[in-house]
Amino acid sequence: MVLTTTEFDTIAAISTPPGEGGISIVRISGEEALDVAKNVYRGKNLDKVASNTINYGHIVDPSTNQEVDEVMLSIMRAPHTYTKEDIIEINCHGGIVATNRILQLVLSNGARMAEPGEFTKRAFLNGRIDLSQSEAVMDLIEAKTDRSMKAAISQLDGNLSHLIKHLRKDILDVLAQVEVNIDYPEYDDVETMTSKLLREKATDVHKRIVQLLQTAKQGKILRDGLATSIIGRPNVGKSSLLNHLLHEDKAIVTDVPGTTRDVLEEYANVSGVPLKLIDTAGIRDTNDKVEKIGVDRSRKAINSADLVLLVLNASEPLTEEDRQLIDATNKKKRIVVLNKTDLPIKLNLSEIKRLTKAQNIISTSAIKADGLKGLEELISTMFFNEGIASSQNDVVVTNARHIGLLNQAKSALEDVLKGLDEGMPVDLVQIDMTRCWDFLGEITGDSYQDELIDQLFSQFCLGK
Numbered sequence: 001m002v003l004t005t006t007e008f009d010t011i012a013a014i015s016t017p018p019g020e021g022g023i024s025i026v027r028i029s030g031e032e033a034l035d036v037a038k039n040v041y042r043g044k045n046l047d048k049v050a051s052n053t054i055n056y057g058h059i060v061d062p063s064t065n066q067e068v069d070e071v072m073l074s075i076m077r078a079p080h081t082y083t084k085e086d087i088i089e090i091n092c093h094g095g096i097v098a099t100n101r102i103l104q105l106v107l108s109n110g111a112r113m114a115e116p117g118e119f120t121k122r123a124f125l126n127g128r129i130d131l132s133q134s135e136a137v138m139d140l141i142e143a144k145t146d147r148s149m150k151a152a153i154s155q156l157d158g159n160l161s162h163l164i165k166h167l168r169k170d171i172l173d174v175l176a177q178v179e180v181n182i183d184y185p186e187y188d189d190v191e192t193m194t195s196k197l198l199r200e201k202a203t204d205v206h207k208r209i210v211q212l213l214q215t216a217k218q219g220k221i222l223r224d225g226l227a228t229s230i231i232g233r234p235n236v237g238k239s240s241l242l243n244h245l246l247h248e249d250k251a252i253v254t255d256v257p258g259t260t261r262d263v264l265e266e267y268a269n270v271s272g273v274p275l276k277l278i279d280t281a282g283i284r285d286t287n288d289k290v291e292k293i294g295v296d297r298s299r300k301a302i303n304s305a306d307l308v309l310l311v312l313n314a315s316e317p318l319t320e321e322d323r324q325l326i327d328a329t330n331k332k333k334r335i336v337v338l339n340k341t342d343l344p345i346k347l348n349l350s351e352i353k354r355l356t357k358a359q360n361i362i363s364t365s366a367i368k369a370d371g372l373k374g375l376e377e378l379i380s381t382m383f384f385n386e387g388i389a390s391s392q393n394d395v396v397v398t399n400a401r402h403i404g405l406l407n408q409a410k411s412a413l414e415d416v417l418k419g420l421d422e423g424m425p426v427d428l429v430q431i432d433m434t435r436c437w438d439f440l441g442e443i444t445g446d447s448y449q450d451e452l453i454d455q456l457f458s459q460f461c462l463g464k
């Protein structure tokens with residue numbers, strides 16, 4: 001890491017969300033945090049107050065001596081702080097103008113504006129947490145359900161880091177042993193011995209990585225949500241279903257076919273599974289220019305979905321359009337929802353069973369709120385059958401970057417095993433083993449490039 005002059009100067013930002021609220025926090029971190037605070041704070045002598053205390057006082061503009069706000073000021077001295085630097089937090093009255101005024105004062109008295117994620121970046125660069133833990137901070141903020149949050153907390157606690165560090169240590173140990181064997185051969189068959197050692201370790205580490213990767217599918221759903229598209233002809237009750245799953249009237253429902261004109265995306269929590277629900281325009285042939293675009297988008301929503309809820313109207317016979325939709329979704333993970341079962345049933349159930357191979361069919365009445373619990377349970381068991389797949393220590397891999405690196409590490413190990421099978425010289429096999437070690441190191445940030453770090457932290461929110 002190249003230290004630029006701005007790398008560790010004193011930074012400040014508003015760490016609470018913008019808008020009106022009871023209290024807002026302006027956070028300052030760096031060597032001069034206390035000096036900056038002393039310039040704008042009237043109250044106790046900050047040199048004399050103990051660390052980790054909160055202190056009453058006022059923020060004053062030193063250029064005019066004008067009082068700006070009545071505040072509580074927290075002081076946390078390095079190194080036992082979030083960033084491992086001195087931190088001052090000004091707890092001021094909430095509100096956009098007051099909070100920004102204080103931030104501006106702090107900025108004109110020795111601090112510079114923090115970049116997005118810069119506090120957490122410092123926690124990483126100063127060695128309090130590793131890269132995967134920093135990423136967990138972000139996942140925690142964005143968590144959509146309690147289960148997603150649990151996965152993020154576990155990662156923040158360092159459970160994934162722990163597993164990765166173990167794997168890396170085992171690889172390093174074997175690499176060291178191989179070195180010793182080559183440099184100080186005690187036996188004649190040192191080549192055979194060394195190959196055996198490498199093979200055993202590569203096989204073992206490979207198995208542990210595969211186990212971790214098995215949690216990735218669910219992990220990705222926990223982090224990003226399960227893309228669930230509600231598809232069907234106009235007026236079958238798609239938007240009514242969406243509103244029920246959201247427990248909120250988000251989508252407009254009317255008896256006019258073609259009510260939903262565009263796709264609508266909302267997050268729902270279904271038994272802890274975060275669903276990214278997509279309500280679509282009813283699919284039909286239409287000459288209406290606007291509706292046509294909506295219908296095209298609906299068709300695309302089928303392709304991009306992890307799960308399709310195909311809604312049919314049970315009170316009408318199956319139409320040609322229904323059959324086409326069944327056909328178009330046959331290869332997807334799908335639940336067929338027979339809605340409007342409160343009305344006399346006109347749908348031919350045996351035909352539907354034949355067309356869908358009788359898989360995942362459920363009856364509902366959105367208007368009477370019937371069958372919806374069953375639908376939620378079915379979704380949950382389809383994707384989290386035995387609960388969350390737990391690898392070692394309940395670690396779930398949720399992050400696409402981590403998944404990519406684990407796959408690369410896995411394939412490096414496969415190269416090791418292949419090399420050994422083909423009788424490749426041990427020093428060449430070692431290279432692939434070292435590559436595996438490097439890939440794993442990128443997960444925790446033990447080996448990294450500046451661009452990666454900048455890119456990762458820039459996705460954070462301001463003040464974090």
Ligand SMILES: Nc1nc2c(c(=O)[nH]1)N(C=O)[C@@H](CNc1ccc(C(=O)N[C@@H](CCC(=O)O)C(=O)O)cc1)CN2
Nearest residue numbers: 025027052074076079080081082083084089128137464
């Ligand atoms: N006011 C406030 N609330 C907050 C934060 C904050 O920065 N400020 N946090 C920010 O995200 C979260 C708490 N996370 C934190 C994590 C570590 C440390 C910290 O000081 N760690 C030290 C010493 C801990 C101790 O006293 O034992 C360390 O690890 O050395 C502080 C906050 C959530 N709530």
Ligand SMILES: Nc1nc2c(ncn2[C@@H]2O[C@H](COP(=O)(O)OP(=O)(O)OP(=O)(O)O)[C@@H](O)[C@H]2O)c(=O)[nH]1
Nearest residue numbers: 234235236237238239240258259260282340365366
């Ligand atoms: N009887 C009965 N009516 C329902 C049921 N579900 C929805 N409806 C009614 O059917 C009509 C259409 O419902 P929507 O939810 O707007 O249907 P949609 O599939 O979103 O329709 P488009 O957006 O036009 O494609 C409304 O009048 C709803 O009240 C049900 O289970 N039973």
Ligand SMILES: [Mg+2]
Nearest residue numbers: 238239259260
């Ligand atoms: Mg609709």
